[in-house]
């Protein structure tokens with residue numbers, strides 16, 4: 001039966017055609033699904049990247065001047081350790097633009113040592129001089145601490161505020177003015193002992209190493225503290241005492 005045969009072949013051919021079409025459609029669907037998955041992945045990737053960028057940018061601006069969040073955290077973190085030992089006398093200056101600007105000290109990378117340059121004056125006199133600048137407007141000057149001739153230590157400015165002592169270093173340092181009996185600028189025994197004690201406390205408080213205790217001279221080249229610029233070996237000895245590397 002040729003007719004039946006040809007009909008059968010025709011059916012088979014149609015079936016094959018249908019099967020091929022089906023395969024083609026399935027392949028197309030598969031490709032379409034893959035494209036959707038790729039698109040979703042791309043969108044996810046872009047979203048994650050954008051989020052990361054935003055978080056980084058926000059954190060960056062948080063540590064800047066405008067960021068209050070980062071600052072609060074710092075204060076919380078150091079708030080407890082900032083408690084002043086009883087061998088330091090607090091006699092804070094009133095906030096004024098000549099000696100206590102009230103500018104927040106955001107970081108402490110160094111402690112800067114100075115000499116008062118006025119032989120025989122006491123810690124209290126130097127502290128009062130800073131306070132009087134708010135009236136005399138003579139100049140801008142102050143330090144966080146003044147170490148006196150009898151080893152007394154007066155704190156003039158809180159540790160979370162700028163002092164006006166070390167020019168460009170004001171923004172990242174704590175300043176100590178040290179009294180001295182004569183023109184040489186050499187510290188006497190009591191004064192030196194108290195300075196070492198104060199430096200040890202600050203070094204531990206801020207986790208500083210030897211490079212973190214510097215002279216005014218190291219910042220600006222000014223001959224301050226005079227004796228310890230002219231006698232660098234004595235400066236090194238002082239640092240040895242602070243870091244106990246004898």
Ligand SMILES: [Zn+2]
Nearest residue numbers: 114115216224
């Ligand atoms: Zn100085």
